[in-house]
Amino acid sequence: MKAEVDREGCIECGLCASTCPEVFRMGDDGPAEVYVDTVPESAEQTAVESQEGCPVDVIKVE
Template sequence: MKATVDRDGCIECGLCASICPEVFRMGDDGPAEAYVDEVPESAEQTAVEAQEGCPVSVITVE
C-alpha cells in the first residue's frame, strides 16, 4: 500500500499528520508529505482515515 499527497493542493491543516504520523508529516516547506515508501501494515487503517478526513481531498492511499 502506498500513500501520496498532492502537495500543490495541500492547505497545511496538519490533520493527516495528526491522524497517521507513521506515514504523514508536515514538510519543512509547509505542505504535508507521505514520508514512507510503503504504508506499514499496522498503519493502513489510519492512513485511509487520513485520506478520508482530508478537507481538500489531496491524499491518495492505494
C-alpha cells in the same frame, strides 16, 4: 499499500500528520508529505482515515 499527497493542493491543516504520523508529516516548506515508501500494515487503517478526512481531498492511499 502506498500513499501520496498532492502537495500543491495541500492547505497545511495538519490533520493527516496528526491522524497517521507513521506515514504523513508536515514538510519543512509547509505542505504535508509522505515519508515512507510503503504504508506499514499497522498504519493502513489510519492512512485511509487520513485520506477520508482530508478537507481538500489531496491524499490518495492505494
